[in-house]
Amino acid sequence: MSRVTEINHPLVLHKLAIIRDKNTGSKEFREVVEEISTLIAYEVTRDLAMEDVEIETPVGIAKCKTITGKKLAIVPILRAGIGMVDGMLKLVPAAKVGHIGLYRDESTLQPVEYFCKLPKDIEERDVIVVDPMLATGGSAIDAISMLKKQGAKSIKFVGLVAAPEGIKALTTKHPDVDIFIAAIDEKLNEHGYIVPGLGDAGDRLFGTK
Numbered sequence: 001m002s003r004v005t006e007i008n009h010p011l012v013l014h015k016l017a018i019i020r021d022k023n024t025g026s027k028e029f030r031e032v033v034e035e036i037s038t039l040i041a042y043e044v045t046r047d048l049a050m051e052d053v054e055i056e057t058p059v060g061i062a063k064c065k066t067i068t069g070k071k072l073a074i075v076p077i078l079r080a081g082i083g084m085v086d087g088m089l090k091l092v093p094a095a096k097v098g099h100i101g102l103y104r105d106e107s108t109l110q111p112v113e114y115f116c117k118l119p120k121d122i123e124e125r126d127v128i129v130v131d132p133m134l135a136t137g138g139s140a141i142d143a144i145s146m147l148k149k150q151g152a153k154s155i156k157f158v159g160l161v162a163a164p165e166g167i168k169a170l171t172t173k174h175p176d177v178d179i180f181i182a183a184i185d186e187k188l189n190e191h192g193y194i195v196p197g198l199g200d201a202g203d204r205l206f207g208t209k
């Protein structure tokens with residue numbers, strides 16, 4: 001069964017309040033999404049495999065631990081997921097980045113696929129799917145199904161704001177995928193928007209609408 005982790009660190013909650021504010025402009029929105037993503041990356045990478053090494057210090061031999069070099073892939077769901085990539089790469093700069101293009105049809109709320117480009121060895125990598133919003137869950141579910149079809153075996157989902165409906169749908173469809181999220185909000189409205197949420201993440205990141 002999926003583990004759902006709410007990242008309720010004070011810095012994350014403070015920054016989340018900034019991006020929820022309808023008066024926050026695109027420049028600040030982008031910067032703060034990147035900062036939150038770095039903070040969440042710290043939590044998501046907590047279980048990276050480690051190995052024992054001996055390091056010669058100027059004074060003696062220290063028994064240390066280093067990351068084993070298990071490969072990572074960060075996969076944003078376009079467009080809004082792009083806003084989270086640089087923040088994550090700050091902590092794991094060697095990760096490869098794949099892209100999955102999906103948009104929600106505004107009337108049916110069903111995700112429509114338009115792009116998929118993944119690292120060739122995706123089946124060997126720990127994959128972190130990023131998208132700020134988990135609303136109905138349709139986009140995340142489809143993106144993860146596409147990844148599994150390409151051979152990915154170890155997948156986590158990282159978002160900023162979720163609706164309870166999206167959490168339920170994603171954990172039901174992909175119970176092997178752990179979820180890391182900064183906030184679980186109240187509900188979806190009749191247009192499939194998260195309430196109170198933060199609005200349309202892609203539009204706010206890129207200044208479109």
Ligand code: PRP
Nearest residue numbers: 078079080103104135136137138139202
């Ligand atoms: C948003 C968001 C998610 C999706 C969430 O993308 O970034 O991908 O909606 O909704 P769901 O859980 O109901 O599928 P959108 O379709 O607006 O595309 P965009 O990122 O290109 O703006």
Ligand code: URA
Nearest residue numbers: 135193194199200201
């Ligand atoms: N996509 C968004 O960007 N915001 C929502 O509230 C729901 C889906």
